Amino acid sequence: MARSEAATDADGRGVERAARLLDVDGVSDVARAALDGAGGPALRRCGRGAAVVAALRLAARRGGRVDLDLEDACEAFGVHPGDALRAEELLRAELSPPAGPEAVSRLRRGVNAVREVLLAKERGRTNAPRLPPGVLADAAPALAGRPLETVDGDELRAHLRRLEGDLEMARLGVRLYALVHG
Numbered sequence: 001m002a003r004s005e006a007a008t009d010a011d012g013r014g015v016e017r018a019a020r021l022l023d024v025d026g027v028s029d030v031a032r033a034a035l036d037g038a039g040g041p042a043l044r045r046c047g048r049g050a051a052v053v054a055a056l057r058l059a060a061r062r063g064g065r066v067d068l069d070l071e072d073a074c075e076a077f078g079v080h081p082g083d084a085l086r087a088e089e090l091l092r093a094e095l096s097p098p099a100g101p102e103a104v105s106r107l108r109r110g111v112n113a114v115r116e117v118l119l120a121k122e123r124g125r126t127n128a129p130r131l132p133p134g135v136l137a138d139a140a141p142a143l144a145g146r147p148l149e150t151v152d153g154d155e156l157r158a159h160l161r162r163l164e165g166d167l168e169m170a171r172l173g174v175r176l177y178a179l180v181h182g
Helices: 015-021 025-038 040-046 048-062 070-077 081-094 101-122 135-139 153-172 174-181
Strands: none
Touching: 015 025, 015 048, 025 040, 025 048, 025 081, 025 174, 040 048, 040 081, 048 070, 048 081, 070 081, 101 135, 101 153, 153 174
């Protein structure tokens, strides 16, 4: 995929290179999508360096990673922290908010529950693992109370992929998810 001009900071470093420098390279795709799809106002008003720092901080936070330190990130790129904060505000204004912590936790529990059931199925077990009440019923109602030998492994994997997508959408927010996967 060709990098856009928006994904390059004032020194010619792309989002990927900036992410490596700040040790958050796992979020570069999300940061690039945020910057390319919603970064126009931040780029125009705050500058490229501040917008890149803002996109990386937003991506790290929504990606469930540790919060990228504002001062360290700004120092690495010679950006004023106030400009980076303003750029973050502008990015957030262009993107839909992520789901609340309760919804993300519920989805994460569901993903973990379905993974446990899939693992048990793949190991040839006949009984589902013991899970907290209601978790499996919420994540996969069709599985609740069924013996594992009656569950189709391919359907279970497909359901797990859907749940993982739902979890990612909840963490990122609908618009950012669409920008990343669109």
